[in-house]
Structure formats: structure tokens, C-alpha cells
Amino acid sequence: METFDAYKKQVVDTAQSLTRKGYLMATGGNLSVRLPGGNAFAITPSNFDYFKMTLQDVCVLDFNLNVLEGALKPSVESAMHAAIYQARADVNAVVHTHQVYASALALINSPIPTLFDEQARFLGRAVDIIPYAPSGTNFLAKTIAKHVKNHNNAFIMKNHGALIFGHDMERAEHNVEILEKSSLAYLLALCSDKPISKIPLAVREIAFAKLRKDQKKVEQGIMETGGE
Ligand SMILES: [Zn+2]
Secondary structure (H helix, E strand, C coil): CCCCCHHHHHHHHHHHHHHHHCCCCCCCCEEEEEEECEEEEEECCCCHHHHHHCCHHHHHEEECEEECCCEEEEEEEHHHHHHHHCCCHHHHHHHCCCHHHHHHHHCCCCCCCCCHHHHHHHHHCCCCEECCCCCCCCCHHHHHHHHHHCCCCEEEEEECCEEEECCHHHHHHCCCCCCCHHHHHHHHHHHHCCCCCCCCHHHHHHHHHHHHHHHHHHHHHCCCCCCC
């Protein structure tokens, strides 16, 4: 019985949509969604063309990375996804991209301060830089798990790319777009050499409090996560 088809479909549809929009390139990046019961996730296979991907190609893993469904090799970053789900009970979808503007900030080691209301509301207080660790290693998974505990929903991975969360896949996809818009605006502002204004601290805290309220609802199982 293919009980997880609705979730696998979210993985396929979102991977294709993000590729079409230019956030995923070729086979780069990976994405996953937490499955009902909370202790397993559906993730993109390793090195596989997103436009050729079908539901059968999506891998289902537990948090020890045992393959529960799927014949293909799971993403090399599966340990990172498992570590995030274990560190953040409010996160039900994880997207890792090599999106260009956020990646540019990774190269100049510039975290994004709170520039826009929607950024604070959905991505958190700031977009921090997670220190470099080689792809696919346990060291990377551990480094990431440590840094994501601040409740923010978007991070830049030094010399690598971006990491975006949502309480469901639709929110995660929207958050990818908010991150890229914020990254581009910030890069352009940096180029001007003029002082960069941030939103008022009080506004940031009100927006972040709304995000935290949503996250607590998800943790308690009150908020719909769009699984079916
Ligand atoms: Zn990557």
C-alpha cells in the first residue's frame, strides 16, 4: 500500500515548481516533508532530474536513515533533514536550495538583518549564516541542528546555499521566495554603500511573536499542516 502518496506528491510537485522558478538548478538541492506520526520523512532521491521524478522515486526514511520505501539512493543530505526534524518539532517541510542571491550572501558572510515585515513574520528575526561543513557529512548535520534551534525559518549555509523551513510544504515554498527577494534587495542595498535601514525593533518582535505562536500551535498539533 502506498500510504504516503499525498506526501510524495508534495515533494515531486514542489521540486518541479522550484526548478521552474529557478530556485533549484539541475539536480542541485533537495527537499523533504515530515510524514504523519512524526518520525519519518519523504525526501528527493540523490542526483535525479526533478522533471523525470515520479512518486515511486521519492524515498521514505526514518530518523536513523533506514529506507522504508523507495528503490533509489536518498539525497546525500538526508542526515541534515533528519537532524532538523528532530531539533524542530514545528518544522514539517525542509527545502535546501543553491538559490543564487542567498548563495551570494553566503560568500561574503553577510547575515540578513530584518529588512521587511514579511521577512520577520515568516523567516524569523534574521537570516543567520551557518558555518561551513562539507556536504553530506554528519558534521554538517550536527552543525545545522545546533543553529536551527533559534526558531528562525531560513538560514544561509556558508559557501554552499540556503536552508528554508515551513510548517507545511506550501509555506516552505513561499519562504524560499521571501528569502530570495530579501537576499536580492539586501545585495543591491549593500552595493549602494549607503546606510541600510531595518524595520523598527518593536515591529520585528510583534511579527516574530506571531511566527512563534504558529510554531507552538504546530507543535501541539492544533495547526493544519496541509498533509492531505
Ligand atoms: Zn547543497
